[in-house]
Amino acid sequence: MSNDKVLQPMAGMTLEDMQDAVTALGMPRFVAKQLAQWIYQKRVNDFEQMLNISKANRELLASRYCVGLYPPSQAAASEDGTVKYLFDVGDKQAVEAVYIPEDDRATLCISSQKGCRMNCYFCMTGKQGFHGNLTANQIINQVLSIPESETLTNVVFMGMGEPLDNIDEVLRIIAILTEPWGLAWSPKRVTVSTVGKKPELKILCEQTNVHIAVSVHNAVQEERSSMMPIERLYPIDQIMELLSNYDFAHQRRLSVEYICWQWFNDDIQHAEKLRELLPNEHVRVNLIRFHPIPGIEKLRTSSDERMAYFRDYLNSKGVTCTIRRSRGEDIQAACGMLAGQVRKQQAAKETKDSKNADKKTRNSRSKK
Numbered sequence: 292m293s294n295d296k297v298l299q300p301m302a303g304m305t306l307e308d309m310q311d312a313v314t315a316l317g318m319p320r321f322v323a324k325q326l327a328q329w330i331y332q333k334r335v336n337d338f339e340q341m342l343n344i345s346k347a348n349r350e351l352l353a354s355r356y357c358v359g360l361y362p363p364s365q366a367a368a369s370e371d372g373t374v375k376y377l378f379d380v381g382d383k384q385a386v387e388a389v390y391i392p393e394d395d396r397a398t399l400c401i402s403s404q405k406g407c408r409m410n411c412y413f414c415m416t417g418k419q420g421f422h423g424n425l426t427a428n429q430i431i432n433q434v435l436s437i438p439e440s441e442t443l444t445n446v447v448f449m450g451m452g453e454p455l456d457n458i459d460e461v462l463r464i465i466a467i468l469t470e471p472w473g474l475a476w477s478p479k480r481v482t483v484s485t486v487g488k489k490p491e492l493k494i495l496c497e498q499t500n501v502h503i504a505v506s507v508h509n510a511v512q513e514e515r516s517s518m519m520p521i522e523r524l525y526p527i528d529q530i531m532e533l534l535s536n537y538d539f540a541h542q543r544r545l546s547v548e549y550i551c552w553q554w555f556n557d558d559i560q561h562a563e564k565l566r567e568l569l570p571n572e573h574v575r576v577n578l579i580r581f582h583p584i585p586g587i588e589k590l591r592t593s594s595d596e597r598m599a600y601f602r603d604y605l606n607s608k609g610v611t612c613t614i615r616r617s618r619g620e621d622i623q624a625a626c627g628m629l630a631g632q633v634r635k636q637q638a639a640k641e642t643k644d645s646k647n648a649d650k651k652t653r654n655s656r657s658k659k
């Protein structure tokens with residue numbers, strides 16, 4: 292039996308979690324605040340460097356815990372400055388975080404799950420199945436461990452997974468990003484994107500002030516449910532009705548994400564259906580270019596002209612609608628593509644290794 296102790300990571304804990312941890316070790320509660328400052332504000336990854344904590348307490352902490360920050364395993368940089376990072380998250384799985392610099396902003400798009408169980412037809416991550424939730428440690432590590440971490444202005448939960456399917460850990464991360472003991476960001480710097488898990492969306496609306504983005508992609512119910520199974524459980528009109536109860540006219544923003552597919556959802560009838568769905572004039576619509584993924588050739592990217600026509604129609608009806616700039620086209624920009632490719636390579640390597648091992652065994656048997 293191995294004597295190696297599994298050290299629990301502290302990055303990803305809230306102040307309350309840390310208070311529980313230090314008092315359980317017989318330390319005063321204020322040590323938790325010192326730990327939070329060292330980890331979230333000074334980005335220190337070793338208890339030994341936390342010099343305002345006594346040596347005895349540092350050693351005691353190190354016997355049970357680690358800080359738990361670790362670097363990405365791979366990075367792919369685009370010509371436009373976008374960088375896609377890959378993080379190993381155990382069970383032979385990897386997740387993506389995408390750094391997107393733009394004028395005076397630097398946004399990180401982070402993942403919340405290993406794969407996803409929402410099974411949206413057009414999504415590479417959905418095609419890879421669900422392999423579990425990320426822990427708060429694995430989520431905050433994406434923010435704190437990329438080389439550009441200190442320059443980030445915004446975080447968006449738009450990477451792999453449905454954030455509201457992992458609500459407890461996502462709420463922890465929002466607290467770490469926005470509370471004074473954490474990164475102390477304004478909630479305006481954080482956006483959670485969802486396909487519309489209604490009960491958890493209500494919790495998010497009531498317990499936080501972060502921006503919300505809803506992936507609509509089609510306002511016609513039968514068409515949306517053919518692409519997004521969640522529609523059968525929580526129809527999008529019910530989601531919009533729920534959201535109409537909250538204030539998105541001031542500090543907090545509600546936006547709608549809409550991927551445009553040529554001849555499928557990009558005509559004026561669909562634009563009008565979308566307009567009818569919006570609860571009020573404060574909702575912004577982001578039109579998104581589709582990044583084709585292998586295996587679903589029947590969905591085609593809308594032309595620039597058709598997207599502009601769709602946008603102009605909504606603008607003419609008083610809806611703020613913009614076309615999102617495509618980023619990182621040269622680095623497999625569709626969510627989950629890089630992680631999927633790495634998984635395939637790993638699987639191919641394992642098959643090759645096991646074939647070689649079989650061959651060796653057969654050879655050694657035949658020699659005997």
Ligand code: SF4
Binds near residue numbers: 414417418
């Ligand atoms: S689009 Fe989002 S919710 Fe749908 S399968 Fe992909 S990651 Fe999951």
